[in-house]
Amino acid sequence: MTYCVGMVLEKGLVLMSDTRTNSGVDNISVFRKMFHWRVPGERIISVMTAGNLATTQAVISRLEERTKAPEDRQNSLLGLPTMFQVASETGKLLRETVRETQDNNGSRGRGRFTASMIVAGQIAGMEPRLFMIYPEGNFIEASFDTPFFQIGETKYGRPIILRGYDREMSFEDAVKLLMVSFDSTLKANLSVGLPLDLMVIARDQFEPTHARRIEQTDPYFDAISSSWSDALRAAFHSLPDYSFYQPHEDAE
Amino acid sequence: MTYCVGMVLEKGLVLMSDTRTNSGVDNISVFRKMFHWRVPGERIISVMTAGNLATTQAVISRLEERTKAPEDRQNSLLGLPTMFQVASETGKLLRETVRETQDNNGSRGRGRFTASMIVAGQIAGMEPRLFMIYPEGNFIEASFDTPFFQIGETKYGRPIILRGYDREMSFEDAVKLLMVSFDSTLKANLSVGLPLDLMVIARDQFEPTHARRIEQTDPYFDAISSSWSDALRAAFHSLPDYSFYQPHEDAE
Numbered sequence: 001m002t003y004c005v006g007m008v009l010e011k012g013l014v015l016m017s018d019t020r021t022n023s024g025v026d027n028i029s030v031f032r033k034m035f036h037w038r039v040p041g042e043r044i045i046s047v048m049t050a051g052n053l054a055t056t057q058a059v060i061s062r063l064e065e066r067t068k069a070p071e072d073r074q075n076s077l078l079g080l081p082t083m084f085q086v087a088s089e090t091g092k093l094l095r096e097t098v099r100e101t102q103d104n105n106g107s108r109g110r111g112r113f114t115a116s117m118i119v120a121g122q123i124a125g126m127e128p129r130l131f132m133i134y135p136e137g138n139f140i141e142a143s144f145d146t147p148f149f150q151i152g153e154t155k156y157g158r159p160i161i162l163r164g165y166d167r168e169m170s171f172e173d174a175v176k177l178l179m180v181s182f183d184s185t186l187k188a189n190l191s192v193g194l195p196l197d198l199m200v201i202a203r204d205q206f207e208p209t210h211a212r213r214i215e216q217t218d219p220y221f222d223a224i225s226s227s228w229s230d231a232l233r234a235a236f237h238s239l240p241d242y243s244f245y246q247p248h249e250d251a252e
Numbered sequence: 253m254t255y256c257v258g259m260v261l262e263k264g265l266v267l268m269s270d271t272r273t274n275s276g277v278d279n280i281s282v283f284r285k286m287f288h289w290r291v292p293g294e295r296i297i298s299v300m301t302a303g304n305l306a307t308t309q310a311v312i313s314r315l316e317e318r319t320k321a322p323e324d325r326q327n328s329l330l331g332l333p334t335m336f337q338v339a340s341e342t343g344k345l346l347r348e349t350v351r352e353t354q355d356n357n358g359s360r361g362r363g364r365f366t367a368s369m370i371v372a373g374q375i376a377g378m379e380p381r382l383f384m385i386y387p388e389g390n391f392i393e394a395s396f397d398t399p400f401f402q403i404g405e406t407k408y409g410r411p412i413i414l415r416g417y418d419r420e421m422s423f424e425d426a427v428k429l430l431m432v433s434f435d436s437t438l439k440a441n442l443s444v445g446l447p448l449d450l451m452v453i454a455r456d457q458f459e460p461t462h463a464r465r466i467e468q469t470d471p472y473f474d475a476i477s478s479s480w481s482d483a484l485r486a487a488f489h490s491l492p493d494y495s496f497y498q499p500h501e502d503a504e
Contacts, residue, residue, distance in 0.1 A: 155407030159436035163484050172494045180488065184411035200496075210496045223492050231487035232415050236432065238483050240475050242424045244452075244462045 001191035002033060002050035002152030005178055006118040008130045008142050010167050012203040013120045014174040016182060017048045018152075020193035034197040035060055036121075036208065037067055037077045043123040044206045045077050045086055046199060050152035051115025051135065058097045059115070063090065087119045087131035087139050095137025116151045120201070128203055156188040157181035171200045171210070179214075179224045194221070253443035254285060254302035254404030257430055258370040260382045260394050262419050264454040264461070265372045266426040268434060269300045270404075272445035286449040287312055288373075288460065289319055289329045295375040296458045297329050297338055298451060302404035303367025303387065310349045311367070315342065339371045339383040339391050347389025368403045373453070380455055408440040409433035423452045423462070431466075431476045446473070 004017040017034040031053060036046040047063065049056035066076040080086045094117060102109035114135035122128040130142035132149040142149060147167060150158065164177045175198060185192050195218075200210040214221050256269040269286040283305060288298040299315065301308035318328040332338050346369060354361035366387035374380040382394035384401040394401060399419060402410065409432075416429045427450060437444050447470075452462040466473050 155440070156411050158440055159408050159411070160484070160488075162439060163481050164488050172496070175494045176491055177488065179494070180491070187414060188407070188410055220492070220494060227491050228487070229415050231490050232412070232484075234490075235480070235483035235487040236412075236416050236429065238486075239428055239432070239479050240472070242427045242431070242472060244424070 001189060003154070003157065003182060003185045003189075003192045004033060004048040004050055004118055004151050005148060005157070005161070005181065006046075006048060006120045006130050006132075006142075007148040007165070007174060007178070008128060008167075009147075009169060009171070009174055011171060012205070012209070013046075013122070013128050013130065013199075013201040014171060014178065015046055015048060015118070015120055015197075015199045015201075016175075016178045017197050018182065018186075018192045019195050019197060020191060021053050022191045025190065028191075028193070030195065031057075032197065034199060035063075036199065037063075038207060039078055041124070041206055043078070043121065044201055044208070045083075045119070045121035046201070047090065048118040048120075048151065049115060050117070052098075052101075052113045055094075055097050055101065055113050055115040056117070059090070059093050059117070062093050062097070081123070082126065083119075083121055083123060083129040083131070084141075086121065087129075087133060087141070090117060090119050091133045091137035091139050094133055094135065098135050118149050118151055122201070122203065122206065124204075124206065128201070153185055153189050153192050157185040160184060171202070175200065176224065179221055180228055183221070183225045183228060194218075196221075253441060255406070255409065255434060255437045255441075255444045256285060256300040256302055256370055256403050257400060257409070257413070257433065258298075258300060258372045258382050258384075258394075259400040259417070259426060259430070260380060260419075261399075261421060261423070261426055263423060264452065264457070265298075265374070265380050265382065266423060266430065267298055267300060267370070267372055267449075267451045267453075268427075268430040269449050270434065270438075270444045271447050271449060272443060273305050274443045277442065280443075280445070282447065283309075284449065286451060287315075288451065289315075290459060291330055293376070293458055295330070295373065296453055296460070297335075297371070297373035298453070299342065300370040300372075300403065301367060302369070304350075304353075304365045307346075307349050307353065307365050307367040308369070311342070311345050311369070314345050314349070333375070334378065335371075335373055335375060335381040335383070336393075338373065339381075339385060339393070342369060342371050343385045343389035343391050346385055346387065350387050370401050370403055374455065374458065376456075376458065380453070405437055405441050405444050409437040412436060423454070427452070428476065431473055432480055435473070435477045435480060446470075448473075 038044040101113040117133040119131040133139040196214040202209040290296040353365040369385040385391040448466040454461040
């Protein structure tokens with residue numbers, strides 16, 4: 001499994017992904033699921049992946065290959081004129097890759113080898129944008145109303161993001177929010193695991209403002225994980241108490 | 253969809269279920285998913301259901317019918333000697349009902365019409381017990397290490413239960429915890445909805461200590477829902493702040 005989140009803030013983009021892949025619970029490896037490409041001063045584009053690892057690696061390799069062929073820049077992440085076209089081209093590659101493997105496996109391949117992706121980035125002169133790409137190659141874009149996307153094991157970590165997200169929040173608060181969301185997910189699903197990859201992209205910088213890998217022994221993640229239990233417990237006890245014997249009219 | 257939780261505490265059992273059923277998002281109804289049977293002073297048994305409504309209603313009707321046939325008490329919830337046999341008999345009925353509908357529909361029925369159940373209760377002279385029953389009719393029992401079961405849309409509301417559950421907690425705190433868990437689920441999945449059914453069964457009482465329906469306009473649920481947003485935000489801000497520029501060694 002996988003857990004990746006991409007978020008649009010007023011200040012820019014924040015991305016986090018885990019790195020655990022598994023084929024059964026007894027075959028666990030660490031693979032990067034967050035990638036980025038940039039043209040200094042002009043664009044930065046990041047892709048996060050969930051789903052079949054052979055599929056996502058093939059798509060990433062194809063995206064990468066295109067950036068190495070300078071004569072064919074028009075289809076490359078480094079040359080496409082808009083983020084919309086970047087999402088569209090990535091979706092097309094994803095659909096083709098999934099289809100190819102499915103077709104090669106005949107009826108046994110049906111419905112398998114799928115993957116989904118989050119594409120985030122900014123090109124000079126335009127806004128930072130965030131897309132979620134489905135295995136079918138079509139995609140949706142984050143909006144004011146839905147300013148973040150999750151892929152993979154999305155449910156455990158969703159309530160805290162729904163409650164904690166604020167478009168005006170600082171990058172530091174957004175990272176803290178994502179760490180809490182990841183911690184809840186890690187606690188509930190063994191197939192999502194540390195280390196995590198983190199990237200913050202400030203508006204109009206066209207480079208990672210902050211990028212690091214959060215390792216197994218990261219003291220900040222440990223602190224969040226243990227403080228969050230205490231903080232949640234305190235929050236819980238701060239709620240009005242339930243009573244069997246009152247009609248609760250005064251509970252408002 | 254559905255969300256039901258059953259919990260074993262030192263003091264007894266706490267059960268909560270939603271009541272929304274849907275067949276598509278444009279066909280939503282309210283159906284009870286929590287049922288109970290009792291022999292005063294001797295036993296109380298509750299069943300909660302998730303999954304195909306025709307299946308679960310058929311199982312509940314069959315369970316109910318057996319309790320009405322006094323000459324055939326040995327297979328009835330009111331006559332079976334142990335909670336283990338209650339779970340076993342309920343599982344058998346569930347499996348038979350699922351199979352029957354599947355077989356009646358030939359190959360189109362495969363994998364459909366499934367349901368799962370939580371069975372909770374106590375029979376005099378024995379401990380309160382809690383079981384989760386799979387569509388295949390087999391089942392597992394709650395233990396000291398896994399003292400609660402969820403069925404239906406389980407993921408959104410799970411992290412808070414994992415953090416908040418304490419075997420020694422009061423019934424009131426357990427109800428509060430479940431309300432928070434249900435609120436997170438309701439906020440994330442439209443197909444889980446109010447009203448909720450709540451039942452508390454104190455050890456050795458063999459009757460509902462407290463049972464009520466939490467309606468759309470329940471002031472306590474409203475208070476929990478709005479206070480929880482504030483409390484979570486406060487909890488979040490109480491966590492150590494993330495910083496881009498420190499190595500975080502002091503964050504412990």
